[in-house]
Amino acid sequence: MSQFVRPELAELPAYVPGKPAPVGPGGVSYKLSSNENPFPPLPGVLEAVAAACARMNRYPDMANAAVIEATADRLGVAGDQLAFGSGSSGVLYHLIQATCTAGDEVVFAWRSFEAYPIAVRLTGATPIMVPLGPGGVHDLDAMLAAITPATKMILVCSPNNPTGPAIGHDELAAFIAAVDGRALVVLDEAYREFVATPPRTIELIKDHPGLVSLRTFSKAYGLAGFRVGYCIADPALAGAVRKTAIPFGVSAPAQAAVIASLAAERELLDRVAVIIERRDALLSRLRATGLEVPDSQANFVWLPLGDRTTAAVKTFTEAGLMVRGYGDDGLRITVGEPEACDLAVEVAGTLVN
Numbered sequence: 001m002s003q004f005v006r007p008e009l010a011e012l013p014a015y016v017p018g019k020p021a022p023v024g025p026g027g028v029s030y031k032l033s034s035n036e037n038p039f040p041p042l043p044g045v046l047e048a049v050a051a052a053c054a055r056m057n058r059y060p061d062m063a064n065a066a067v068i069e070a071t072a073d074r075l076g077v078a079g080d081q082l083a084f085g086s087g088s089s090g091v092l093y094h095l096i097q098a099t100c101t102a103g104d105e106v107v108f109a110w111r112s113f114e115a116y117p118i119a120v121r122l123t124g125a126t127p128i129m130v131p132l133g134p135g136g137v138h139d140l141d142a143m144l145a146a147i148t149p150a151t152k153m154i155l156v157c158s159p160n161n162p163t164g165p166a167i168g169h170d171e172l173a174a175f176i177a178a179v180d181g182r183a184l185v186v187l188d189e190a191y192r193e194f195v196a197t198p199p200r201t202i203e204l205i206k207d208h209p210g211l212v213s214l215r216t217f218s219k220a221y222g223l224a225g226f227r228v229g230y231c232i233a234d235p236a237l238a239g240a241v242r243k244t245a246i247p248f249g250v251s252a253p254a255q256a257a258v259i260a261s262l263a264a265e266r267e268l269l270d271r272v273a274v275i276i277e278r279r280d281a282l283l284s285r286l287r288a289t290g291l292e293v294p295d296s297q298a299n300f301v302w303l304p305l306g307d308r309t310t311a312a313v314k315t316f317t318e319a320g321l322m323v324r325g326y327g328d329d330g331l332r333i334t335v336g337e338p339e340a341c342d343l344a345v346e347v348a349g350t351l352v353n
């Protein structure tokens with residue numbers, strides 16, 4: 001490593017993106033490794049983006065004013081409670097930068113979203129990783145017990161990527177009450193749209209200014225390639241995130257895509273309902289093969305295969321399905337096209353012996 005690079009970077013794991021789709025027998029090829037939306041852009045989005053592209057010589061609106069107004073309207077919050085960035089990962093980086101420094105501790109569950117340890121270490125803060133409980137759920141009691149005077153932030157991923165279970169409103173409210181302002185609680189709701197009964201997060205933020213919600217347009221809204229996410233927070237915190245954000249971090253076509261996507265809510269909800277139906281069918285069909293599969297409230301399912309994971313990923317890949325393996329823990333399958341789900345069940349059936 002170059003002598004000019006900060007020593008912390010040596011310990012930093014690299015973010016590993018989902019691999020592209022392999023080509024299986026007969027040209028079968030599906031990418032089920034990044035929790036992307038299998039649907040094409042929502043109605044009106046391509047046109048809005050094309051119009052924005054025609055003005056690519058101009059900078060986008062740095063304040064994201066139209067995007068903030070449309071989102072605030074939809075959510076019923078004040079515009080100054082929102083801060084946008086390049087995906088909710090980008091917003092998380094900014095939020096951590098705005099709140100944490102060397103010596104601070106950031107508590108989160110493990111396994112969870114792999115961007116967390118990287119984002120935390122980049123600021124010089126220390127990740128405190130609390131093992132998930134049985135069934136891939138957050139062990140909230142253990143996370144509470146991990147709080148020390150150095151704890152600055154607790155990251156809660158619900159539904160948890162990559163395992164799937166979500167935390168209910170009452171459980172979340174009790175957790176926030178128990179944290180009692182000792183640390184900032186950041187609720188990563190990247191998959192919120194797929195949850196049957198999501199928590200009333202905005203109501204909780206009103207009572208607890210130390211709660212932040214992270215949201216993204218990458219998953220349910222199908223804009224992963226455009227990189228837009230945001231947080232909902234107390235105005236003072238949202239303002240701090242806007243201050244740390246990279247100038248013009250949300251491109252003009254991405255801003256146009258968000259506004260057009262928000263205007264297509266009926267179609268969005270229809271598509272989300274289809275994905276939820278496919279997910280529930282996938283869960284029960286996978287369980288019917290005899291595999292152990294935890295609950296999922298997201299657009300993916302988790303197979304906790306332990307040391308059989310690497311071999312299983314290879315089996316899926318050879319069939320034309322790119323799934324996402326996580327060491328010796330398990331593998332994650334995104335709910336994709338109906339044919340891809342059928343094939344996933346078929347391949348999973350061969351793993352049982």
Ligand SMILES: *Cc1c(COP(=O)(O)O)cnc(C)c1O
Pocket residue numbers: 035086087088089090113157161188190215216217218219224227228229
């Ligand atoms: C996908 C995902 C995000 C959002 O990613 P962006 O594309 O950066 O908005 C955030 N958190 C989790 C847990 C995710 O899986």
